[in-house]
Amino acid sequence: MNIEFLLLIGALALLDMFSPAIIGVTVYILLVAKKNQIRLLLTYLITVALFYFSTGIFLMLGLHVLFDPIANLLSSYTARLIMTIVGGTLFIGSWLVPKKKAKGAPKPKALHVSAMVVLGITTSILEVATALPYFAAIGILTSNQLAFYEWLPLLAAYNLVMITPGIILLCLHLLFRGYMIKPLRKIQTLFDQSTSSALSWIMFFVGLILLINGGMI
DSSP states (O other): OOHHHHHHHHHHHHHHTOOHHHHHHHHHHHHHOSSOHHHHHHHHHHHHHHHHHHHHHHHHHHHTTTHHHHHHHHTSHHHHHHHHHHHHHHHHHTTTOOOOOOOOSOOOSSOOHHHHHHHHHHHHHHHHTTOHHHHHHHHHHHHTTOOHHHHHHHHHHHHHHHTHHHHHHHHHHHHSHHHHHHHHHHHHHHHHHOSHHHHHHHHHHHHHHHHHHTTOO
16 A cells, blocks of 8 residues: 555545534534533444444445456446546536535434434434445445455544544533534534535535546546
């Protein structure tokens, strides 16, 4: 593994940091929970990380059998043309995603550890289908035919980076509790006003990557 490879995986992980569910639920817990904030939030974040980590392992173990024919297929003219069309569509669509009032992430009726586990699984299931950077990273790891002991820590590190915003907000809240209420409420308002910004940003970069791989850039 060279530095360029690690930087590419790291860049995709940074894209996945901007999960509306992770940030939105973190803000919600910090604003609503009167006690056990650390336990509740860490339970939620760990649940999300474990869900994605398990999904990644499943895909890594299952995709290697199909990799060779897929690699051959992706190198064809037709595949490059499709990548160009899809990439162009995503790139243009990223500027056209309409802003809409967010329904918000699912919120538990009671703030208990068990509710946080259910919440973590629920939000992960709802978002995993749109986790384009994560799937791209898994595809890259698979294409480089890394050994189990090489890709496993990378996958774990990726998921830790993905939940970093929640941990950072928790630390800031614990250190500057009185001063963080206003910023947290502003973040909550931002998510209430629109949930399309993160999706459009991801669409922009994924579209750009597809255009590059399709040979158009």
